Amino acid sequence: MATKNYLLVAAIDFGTTYSGYAFSSREDFQREPTKAYLKQWVDPVSSMMYNKTSTCILFDESVNFNKFGFEAEAKYQDLIMDNEHKTWYFFRRFKMTLYDKQSSGDGWLIEDETGKQLPALVVFSESIKYLKLSLLEEAKKQQTDIQADDIKWILTVPAIWSDPAKTFMRRAAVQAGIDTNSLTIALEPEAAALFVKHLSVDRQLHGKCRDLIRTFAPGSKYIVVDAGGGTIDITAHEVLTDGTVREIIKSNGGNWGGTSVDREYLDFIKCLLGESVTQSIEQNEPQVFFEVCREFETAKRQIKPQSDMKFNVRIPSQLGEAYANLNPGRDLKSKKFVFTKCKRNVSISIIGDKLRLAPKDAEDFFAETVNEITRHLENLLLQNSGKGIATIILVGGFAESPMLTQAVKSTFSEMRVIIPHEAAWSVLRGAVIFGHDPGLIKERRSKYTYGLAVFDIFDPKIHDEKYKYEEDGEIRCGYLFSKLISIDDPVTVGEYRKAETYMLTDIEDEGSIALFTSESSDPKYVDEKGCSFVGFILSAGHNFEVNEIFDVMMRFGETEVEIKAYQPKSNTISSYYLGQ
Ligand SMILES: Nc1ncnc2c1ncn2[C@@H]1O[C@H](COP(=O)(O)OP(=O)(O)OP(=O)(O)O)[C@@H](O)[C@H]1O
Ligand SMILES: [Mg+2]
Incomplete structure (x- = not known):
């Protein structure tokens, strides 16, 4: 998906505290991969320029979009001074509402600064729409003949997010007018790793940065820590002989941004x-x-x-x-x-x-947060899969803080700690590179155990009475977790699992064949602790006929779960992301 020819990669980094966008044409990328156009945002209060703007959105009394970013902050300040702010809607730092979203469904409300509620989908999609329109305007200034179809969109999300949170972001982007087929979700620490890797190539030309070259030499292992405003988002890679990488620890982190x-x-x-x-x-x-x-x-x-x-x-x-x-x-x-x-x-x-x-x-004020981060990293590096990691790449705005960088350097004094010059914009720059060259990551680790909810003939020796029911003259056990893939399993990027055949009995409003995740490696029932419903394999709108079989292939190695379904009877084939 999102593989058609394109002329421009447009990346949006929607952060907890700061958001921005960057783009580069295919030609620019071929000439200089790390070069991209980053919008400069002016904070009207301090008159300072930044490469990201504040993640704030303001709606008027009638819920019409009014402003986004530093401008929204400044206008809200103005409204406060005139005591007119109480009827307006001002949201900030709302990305964190997705941090612990474990199950699907997007009909939820979020609260603004004064406790008034709006649907989350409206708040997110209007924000993305603003960034998208602003980007298009800037891109047109640079390349006058650019059309919507020429753009490949990248939207970054934390690697630790659940599938429902990623699905929600995709929905918000689609509602903002981005075509789902031209949109790829990128994982923030991976994007940052790509940026740093390309820096090593650029700098090599100038004979500098030995550390960078060693970090990306075949056989070496590194950990990337994206220290943002909301989350600390971590991934760890081993460099393979062809220079691509495989994930060696499943993405992890916490809310200590x-x-x-x-x-x-x-x-x-x-x-x-x-x-x-x-x-x-x-x-x-x-x-x-x-x-x-x-x-x-x-x-x-x-x-x-x-x-x-x-x-x-x-x-x-x-x-x-x-x-x-x-x-x-x-x-x-x-x-x-x-x-x-x-x-x-x-x-x-x-x-x-x-x-x-x-x-x-x-x-x-920093002590507890910084301790959480270093303690978490220490534990990771003690794991078997963390053995041999010689480098910590620290990026994100929080990586600009000497309180954090010195703590990391002194706790891990025997390791190489790389903090790129543009730590705060590494994700954004890397997201553009990811759009042009998504092939760096060859293998990831499954973050969850995935499985389908199925039933079987009830067997009192192995099944719990609680799940027993009768249907079509059979005594069955429901809610069984039929495992497709285990937590921590290596998953090859681009590879579909073997096709499975299912009978499509009906497609209710929401969909059919429920996919669940679990945080344990061998869950028995889908309602156990740690299990979450994440979406239907098949939803309405794909033109499949009911009461017919179809073959389903899934892939778990991408940034989102992808599904390819084929129904021989109707000769219909469809590829889509989970939750679509
Ligand atoms: N010099 C500094 N000292 C301390 N904190 C800093 C410094 N510079 C930036 N930060 C903090 O870094 C955070 C912003 O980082 P960044 O822009 O990477 O976050 P984000 O992308 O908005 O969040 P996330 O990636 O978690 O969604 C803010 O909390 C900001 O206060
Ligand atoms: Mg970020």
Whole structure:
């Protein structure tokens, strides 16, 4: 799928905190693979330029799209100042709602900054639509005759996401007007690995970067850590003799991205204010906490290990006002200590609109997050499959933080740690390369055990009474997990599994033949702990006839589960992604 001729690869990196896009023509890629056009976004508040914009979307009272990115943030600030924001819808950091989405279905709602709800599909698809339209506009400026059909679209998602989360992103992209057949989902750490690999080729020309060349030499093993705003997304590869790679540990990670440092800081501010002031702000003006985080987002970049400078961060004036309202006669500025949730007394001072902290106390906002990351990496490297990994490639915006990079370098002092110059944009640049040259990854590891829900003749020796039922004169056992592939199994990219024949009895509204995942290697029933329904193998809309057999081939080595179904009677063949 998505293999037709194209002239341009357009990649969208839809991040938890920052999103952006990049593109390059086939000719550009052949000339210089790492070169791509990245949109420059201007933050109207700081007038700074970035290669990604803030992942925020604003809708007006009638749920019409209004703005996306830094512009949405600035407009929302404006609405707050005029006290007109309460009827508008402002969403930010909503990508994390997909982080633990384990089962299919997209009719769910998400809450905006002030607790108002909209369908998630609207919020995601309008965001993608904005990025798509902006990209088309920029691409037209560069290449005037570019048509929609000439573009191959790449949308990046964390490798640790479940199948339903990926399916949801595809649906949102299709709703945003991207043709499903020209869209490929790329996995963020893999895209970053591709970028870094190509850097090694580019730099080789200049005789530099021995480390990069060693990292991608046949036989070597490396781990890629995409440290983003929401997730730490990890993959590990071994380089094969032909320079392609195979995954040696199934993708993994957790929700210890840069925003968990922000959460620590917000918790600290809430301790500073006390419970009743916090509650009052949460109920009456929750956007004040948005402002608190916004200020910290830039200020936290000053925090580095062993600094001898105090940490200064602006705090909104409403904090002091709310404090004084609920504590008559007392002033927030006169507070000298904060008793934190870890039961520590931290000394503070508030001068003007700035909160000042000792450097060590500012470092503490990072401590738990950074520990989680290094501990997780240590465990991975101790696994059998982690043996021989000599390099850690650290990318993502959070990899710009000296707090994280120094912790990784000192914990893994015997390893090579590569942090590319453009760590924050590596995924975006790599996604463009992936569009042009998707052949780097030869083999992946199955993230789950996959299987179908089936029934069998009930056998009291092996089946549980709970699943017994009678149909068509037979006593059956239902809900059985019929395994197709085990968790951690190597799966070759591009390869379909042997065809299986099924009888299509009916296609209800949603589909037929239910596919489940499991986190254990040998689940017996599809409703066991760790099992999730992820989609139907066959859904309506493929023109298959009911009560006829058809052959199904599936592949699990791609970035999404792919299905090819053939029905001899109707001579219909169809290829599609799970959930379509
Ligand atoms: N110098 C820095 N110090 C500390 N944190 C930083 C620094 N630079 C960026 N960050 C953090 O990195 C995160 C953004 O990284 P990135 O743009 O890779 O995330 P994302 O793509 O939006 O998220 P995800 O990939 O998890 O969906 C933010 O939390 C930001 O605060
Ligand atoms: Mg990212």
